[in-house]
Amino acid sequence: MNFDASSLVDSEFGTVDRRIFWDKDIYELEQERIFARSWLFVAHESQIAEPGAFVTTYMAEDSVIVARGDNDEINVFLNSCPHRGNRVCFADSGKGRQFTCNYHGWAFGLNGDLKKMPKMGLYKNTPGFRMEDWGLKRARVGNYKGLIFATFCEDAPSLEDWLGDFRWYLDAVLDVEPGGTEFLPGGATRSVLKCNWKFPADNFVGDIYHALWTHLGGAEPTLGPHGGVVVDNEGSYQVSVNGHGWEFNHSFFGNAATMGDKEIIRYMKSREEAITARLGQFRAKMWGAVSSATIFPNFSFLPGYFTFRTYQPRGPLETEIHAWTLVPKNMPDEVKDRFRRGSMRTFSPAGILEMDDGENWEHSTTINRGYVTRHQKLCYAMGADTAVEEDLPGKVNAGQVSDHNQRLFFKRWAEMMKAESWADIPLAENTLDREAAE
Amino acid sequence: MNATANKKPDYGSLPRLTMEQAREAAYHLLAMKGEGADVGIDLLHRIERFYYKEARMLDEERYQEWYDLLADDLFYWMPLTESRFRRDPRPTLSPEHMAYFDESKADIAVRIGRIASNLVWTEDPPTRHVYIVAGIEAFETGVPGEYEVHSTFTQYRNRGENDEATLHGRRRDLLREVDGSFQVVRRLILLPQSVLQTKNLSVFF
Structure with missing residues (x-):
């Protein structure tokens, strides 16, 4: 399909055509050109810690199983039987030896291979039938420091090149912390919003601006009148790499403070020296700072609350949020429990901050029902791009209050929507691996 | 304390359970199976009245009055539910899991303070609520003046033009009788959805 994405996104001045949040044909093309070609987050390795452990999740609208095999390898494959197509696994998580389809009993191993089925002899006598042709379709799998990503696209670059210097x-x-991270137990917190998936993704990629108004009420009880959070462009940043984006200041626990738990702040302060020694001051100060991030296209997180979430598209007008809370493994259990309650009480469907967001994104989406309305462009023009003095990886903007990252998010969206193949999609230089090789 | 007062309350001074106290309360709620003796018919009638009045307070956004029905040692819990195979040996509900609500009384005060700030645009104009409570069963606990109560509910919300949510569920409560009226000491809210079919839980149960 010849698709003129550049007429929908002006990433120079900063405008976006509202039909991209409404149009069914654009949504269908996103499935092909964005989601089926991207590395998508599927699980944290702590969710499937032992051989046989599995979770089921989604890569956009594709249901997938993430399972750890006997050789400790992590496998990702479609959760759909190639015989008649039925969903194979109906549990959200569990542990087992195989996945057996309810319909006719075809059974698949922890790597998705077809192992056996009832009346197997009939297939053995079927000319041309080979067991190895009918396994569950496997995805490529990558792991960055515990976060597992997958893609069904053979032409996509490596996960290392896809994330690029954003990894820094x-x-x-x-x-x-030494020892890595884990997701807190109990599975994903999942909820349904009647909004286009791009509104939450672009909110997290670079929109601290909304917090100053949307979250006034939610922040007041814990932080005092008008929030008490300092947000300005002194000593703060936006960084973008391949459409991934992070806006942040250097407040170290600015986000965490809005959970209203002094013991969390006390603990974080007690770790500051060691974290600074490990990461250097610039990155240590980001740990729980006033900040938000999105890994393109639909995987977002909030430092400080440490909510990590996917925005799973369910048609142009609906999105499912799947959220988990990430903590360092070596954190004391009592502090982990404080983060469990703190992230739940701020950023979950009952969270005093997340509850402020949903209605904005829903109405930004559904108001486009109006023909005249959806032909008026949206403004993403805030803040001229401003260079920083430091030598930092990625495209870096001085100041976190800006539409810088959101312009680059939609630029990336347009690049991938326009491209006929991965060969036509630009990729930022991966300087981390180049330097490591030198 | 007055959670809706204009002056910001000192939330740090409000009643809060330790992690151990909350865990103990959670396991108590999980073990509640309605195995005590039925309360007498007069007491049951008073308990039913308490629930209908509580529901009406929530419908009418009388949050401060509702807050006063909560005991200082409140544990208020709505855990997450996963779809799991029957053969799965892990407990379905656990106080160590993520939850929607896992609250002490001080946390409820923060939520009421949020609404009272008048800065919550998503509750202005206000949401309209109808709370239906049914199937109330009450049992003796062995502790004089404390009762185990099971009930079902339907929570209907509507705001704006066509934004609506209907949640059905079940509650297990520990009620305490104090000076002739009741307080909610422990509340387990069981929502039979693994994917919450609405955007938020801007509501009390």
Whole structure:
């Protein structure tokens, strides 16, 4: 399909055509050109810690199983039987030896291979039938410091090149302590919003601006009148790599403070020296700071609360949020429990901050029902891009209050929507691996 | 304390359970199976009246009055539910899991303070609520003045033009009789959805 994405996104001045949040054909093309070609987050390795452990999740609208095999390898494959198509696994998580389809009993191993089925002899006598042709379709799998990503696209670059230099920043939440990280137990917190998936994704990629108004009420009880959070462009940043984006300041626990638990702050302060020694001051100060991030296209997180979430598209007008809370493994259990309650009480469907967001994104989406309305462009023009003095990886903007990252998010969206193949999609230079090789 | 007062309350001074106290309360709620003796018919009638009045207070956004029905040692819990195979040996509900609500009384005060700030745009204009409570069963606990109560509910919300949510569920409560009226000491809210079919839980149960 010849698709003129550049007429929908002006990433120079900063405008976005509202039909991209409404149009069914654009949504269908996103499934092909964005989601089926991207590395998508599927699980944290702590969710499937032992051989046989599995979770089921989604890569956009594709249901997948993430399972750890006997050789400790992590496998990702479609959760759909190639015989008649039925969903194979109906549990959200569990442990087992195989996945057996309810319909006719075809059974698949922990790597998705077809192992056996009732009346197997009939197939053995079927000319041309080979067991190895009918396993569950496997995805490529990558792991960055505990976060597992997958893609069904053979032409996509490596996960290392896809994340690129964004990994240097990711270490500010994934590599703060020795021993790595884990998701807190109990599975994903899941909820349904009647909004287009791009509104929450672009909110997290670079929109601290909304917090100053949307979250006034939610922040008041814990932080005092008008929030008490200092947000300005002194000593703060936006960084973008391949459409992934992170806006942040250097407040170290600015986000965490809005959970209203002094013991959390006390603990974080007690770790500051060691984290600074590990990551250097620049990244250590990002750990729980006033900040938000999105890994393109639909995987977002909030340092400080440490909510990590996917925005799973369910048609142009609906999104499912799947959220988990990430903590360093070596954190004391009592502090982990404080983060469990703190992230739940701020950023979950009952969270005093998340509850402020949903209605905005829903009405930004559904108001486009109006023909005249959806032909008026949206403004993403805030803040001229401003260079920083430091030598930092990625495209870096001085100041976190800006539409810088959101312009680059939609630029990336347009690049992938326009491209006929991966060969036509630009990729930022991966300087981390180049330097490591030198 | 007055959670809706204009002056910001000192939330740090409000009643809060330790992790151990909350865990103990959670396991108590999980073990509640309605195995005590039925309370007498007069007491049951008073308990039913308490629930209908509580529901009406929530419908009418009388949050401060509702807050006063909560005991200082409140544990208020709505755990997450996963779909799991029957053969799965892990407990379905656990106080160590993520939850929607896992609250002490001080946390409820923060939520009421949020609404009282008048800065919550998503509750202005206000949401309209109808709370239906049914199937109330009450049992003796062995502790004089404390009762185990099971009930079902339907919580209907509507705001704006066509934004609505209907939640059905079940509650297990520990009620305490104090000076002739009741307080909620422990509350387990069981929502039979693994994916919450609405955008938020901007509501009390």
